[in-house]
Amino acid sequence: MLGSMPKKSSSPLPERFRRWFDSRGWQPRRHQLDLLAKAKAGLSALLVAPTGAGKTLAGFLPSLVELAERDSPPRGRKRVLHTLYISPLKALAVDIARNLETPVREMELPIRIETRTGDTPAHKRARQIEHPPDILLTTPEQLALLLAHRDARELFKNLRRVVLDELHSLVTSKRGDLLSLGLARLYALAPELTAVGLSATVREPDDLRRYLVAKPSVERNLADLVVVAGSAEPDIRMLELDEPLPLSGHTAAASMPAIYDLIAKHKTTLVFVNTRLQAEYTFQALWDLNEDGLAIALHHGSLDVSQRRRVEEAMVAGKLRAVVCTATLDLGIDWGDVDLVVNVGAPKGASRIMQRIGRSNHRMDEPSKAYLVPANRFEILECRAALDAVHEAAQDTPDARIGALDVLCQHILGMACAEPFRLEELYEEVRAAAPYADLSWEDFEASVAFVATGGYALRAYERFAKIVKGKDGLWRVRDARIAQQYRLNVGTIVESTMIKVRLGRTSRARPGSVLPRGKVLGEIEEYFAETMTPGDTFLFAGEVLRFEGFHEDEVLATRASGSDPKIPSYAGGKFPLSTFLAARVREILADPFEWDRLPPQLADYLLAQRRRSIVPGPRDLLVETFPRGGRYYMTCFPFEGRLAHQTLGMLLTRRLERARQKPLGFVANDYGLAIWGMNDIAAKQARDPGFIDTLFAEDMLGDDLEDWLAESSLMKRTFRQCAVIAGMIERRFPGQEKTGRQVTISTDLVYDVLRKHEPDHVLLRAARADAATGLLDVKRLGMMLKRIRGRIIHKPLDRVSPLSVSVMLEIGRERIQGEGADDILAEAEAALLDEALA
């Protein structure tokens, strides 16, 4: 009888869940119930919510309810994997598992939850496949490994739900490509699977909704959308000082006392910086001021794991007053009571800064409180633009990716390890993954050919093929050794090769030489080590060290006597200024009415620029030329980020060389670049009025770019990453660790040979696609060259302008750019001759 049914059945939450919410004094939130309803209807969904909205519980609630309501747990029969959770960070998976244990324990739910990461012991991993838990929390790489397992079909066939956490951050990289392919395979294995994505606010939620439904030939190809409205408008402002900021530099030294005061006035502060180096500097500067002995900690990716874990635990326990941290903390570990976020240096992107601000005040109904701290005068402009963007809630998350071919190659081998496949079927499955929706059959075939034999026109390796097509038309992996090789090389993170820093001792027998006799201090990124030459000093783990060189696979360093580290390549940040913020900065710069909203020191500076030279319009490119110290300088201000400017600088230098203008070097920062040389470009322009326009013409992205790519170390590094991901080169051999340095050497040679013989090889195409957006940012440079066509304003000056000073100051601080060639050798040889003739 309907009337006698208990009222509570109208609630989607079962009794014990409601009791549990009550016991905590909680109400289930709207979006939590929404997600429950979507799951019950068999729909996938994207949950977009600010930090602190109870996203994680919302993501898991449908699984917990379903698992709690299933028939009594099968006795003697093994469990089946019900829910898979994927997180970009190992630590996050472990943290979430811990948080889930609480409701499961308190409601006495018969649910087993386990994590699986690179740290999980082999016997446990094997057991997890044999006897899976109900809920498994893991990472994209571990998912790839599971899917390549011979028992993958059995393991996943009953999977009901996959939860993708921090999806906005995952989809922007090759890891996102790898995960999308894994998701497509999961849908193929588990017919009843639905997905839920948890994300911060993004510019194009439809991109993520499409990503979640990696299922071929379904009518609804977008997941449903559940949006939690943002909290109260954040209380965010710029930290203004009375004294003027320097024109360049990224340390924000002058602001440290003010930051320290803010920390003292708040309960817990997160101090975000852009790079590890800035983190080291800021941490040291704050401790120099720390007369009250406040508990201030440091957290960045290259610190020892146990040290990071201690900081995280102290933070959760509320024992810290402040943590200086980098992007490693951008992602959602629950930090308890942070009541202030301080962002030191340029914000770089509107969405990035909003996600960081969201770390403060985890209760949604209270406004987050944050300060932006510009480190130099230009960063004031960038902070201003970011503040405007935050108030308008404007987002500038990147466009959806086009799936990388090197990642596809890795996936194809993994799928062959799992079970034999038919080419056409795998093609359909792969194209269900959003990043690969437009993958052509030709590219797919080329990728399969690469996996099999390298895919070369010269078919020399047929007998060594890694995957082979049988008489039944199915492709299989050749032997167990190839599968083993796949397992050791899975993943898309290549750059994180860390290199140990060992303290050296000066040799008594041979003064001047340093012996590797001291202790290991920690690890730094290899790419950072590669930028240093012996004698450079740098900050590490709170000490000033002198770089002595490499010894085997370690960095050898000694304690430096001075306290003023040189820190070469002190780049403003790993992330270039977003196109969106760059455009805003140009607009503020171009509009004198806007200057009223800027601190007087910057407005005065811009007025001086207008008097002495020109303040360019928002779409113009200002090129200034002036003599200084016996050399001739050319500066320009595209505001397209350091990477695009570096590429521009390389190409302009080549073109100036060809025009016999004798360029000597250049420096670039996020806003512009300066090139100097022996010839006066203003005089050249006077004789030949089209010269500067021709110099900046778009055709530099043709042959000049090709020529440069042939020898560019950045391009070679990009190629190396593709070669490792695609499986051309191993990360390591079983039983024989191969350091990244050794891999570099051989892939450079391979790059030269491949480029000569098969310029259109799939791996070179993959590397070129990466160059368009990665280290070389060619795509953005192309957009800029188009924008400024016919809008270049050349201003010849007799001395440096205020605007140009800012980039000129990078000289000496930034490493001078240029790819070494014969001219360097000639100079070094001349030194020998001078010595001989002296």
Added chain:
Amino acid sequence: MTALLKMKQTTSEIALSGLAAVLDLSGALFLADENVLLVADLHFEKGSSFARRGMMLPPYDTRETLKALRQAVSRFSPRAVIALGDSFHDVGGPDRLGEEERATLAAVQAGRDWIWVTGNHDHTLPANIGGEVVETMTLGPLTLRHEPEEGTQSEVAGHLHPVGKVVMRGRSTRRRCFLTDGTRCIMPALGAYAGGLNACDAAFEPLFPNSFTAHLIGSERIFAIARGMLCGD
């Protein structure tokens, strides 16, 4: 001096234990008095050696190396060519040579003596590869072997694949090089996939107790660089 620097030279002449030695841009060394060309560490079929283990490097390394070898041979037309070991990346290498490469090698060998010094990668070579196989040999005052030996003088060897790195005004370049002190010479590896060991590495120290000059192979000529101008990696 300026004139000297501007002069375009694709080879560079040095004295080696009293003999005139011409250093070639390819990485080969020509002993004019003996009319003999020396090459080291060709590492033929390194690509296919990796392919056997599942790493499909572009299969064009042997023909690239042969091309450099052929050019050097036609430049000097020596009466004999001596390959100083590790000519093949592994003992199976000769069997894996492609038809085209095998023919090119035979053409380069034709009309002259050919001597394979064995190395650690190719301690044995099949008869059908042509030429003579030796472990070590002497040529005038010089001992020729694969692995340099401490304490000996007047030696030409390979094995170590020396490269020199130079940093000037923040720019750097890293090139294969010959290392010599006037009596001993360590040759660069000629193989397209042969990596390099930095000349500043400790392995070179005992071989050159009185330091050395590095002859770096640039893109158009060879540059003599003092030990003190070289940087570690």
